[in-house]
Amino acid sequence: MTKLFATRLALVATMMLLANPAISAQQDDGALPAPKPGKPINAGEVLSGELNAMKVRDAKNTGKRIAMYQITSEPRRLPAPNGLCNLETGPETFQLVTSSDAQATQLKALVGKEISVKVDEIACASDPGQMSEAVITKWSLIKKQ
Incomplete structure (x- = not known):
C-alpha cells in the first residue's frame, strides 16, 4: 500500500x-502590454481600406433589404468627444452612409477592392443595428492615379 x-x-x-x-x-x-490606440483621423483626412458590402434590413421603411458598405482599415482614433468608441485601440470598421444613388452605384463597383475616401463627418456607431464600429456620414471617394 x-x-x-x-x-x-x-x-x-x-x-x-x-x-x-x-x-x-x-x-x-x-x-x-496594452495595444496602442490607432492614429487619429479628423475631418478632411483620408481613410483607406478594403470595401465590403452587406445586405441589411431597412428598419425604418418596409424591412426591405438594402446594401450597406463598410471599409475595414487599421484602428483609428476619432476626434473628441468620440475618442476610441469604447474600444481599446479605436474602430477598425467604418460604415459609409450613402446619400444618393450615385454614391451607392460608385461603391457597388468597388466592392472587395482597396479604396480611399476623404472623411468629412465621422462618429461612433450608436444605433443597435449598425454593423460597423464607426459611421462616416459625409465622404468623397478619392480616385487612385
Whole structure:
C-alpha cells in the first residue's frame, strides 16, 4: 500500500514539475502590454481600406433589404468627444452612409477592392443595428492615379 502511495506521489510531483513552466508561461502572456490606440483621423483626412458590402434590413421603411458598405482599415482614433468608441485601440470598421444613388452605384463597383475616401463627418456607431464600429456620414471617394 505504501508502495502504491509512493508511486502516486511521485507521479503527481512529476506532473507538477512539468506543468509549472506552462503555468508561468500563461501568467507571462497575461502581462502583455496594452495595444496602442490607432492614429487619429479628423475631418478632411483620408481613410483607406478594403470595401465590403452587406445586405441589411431597412428598419425604418418596409424591412426591405438594402446594401450597406463598410471599409475595414487599421484602428483609428476619432476626434473628441468620440475618442476610441469604447474600444481599446479605436474602430477598425467604418460604415459609409450613402446619400444618393450615385454614391451607392460608385461603391457597388468597388466592392472587395482597396479604396480611399476623404472623411468629412465621422462618429461612433450608436444605433443597435449598425454593423460597423464607426459611421462616416459625409465622404468623397478619392480616385487612385
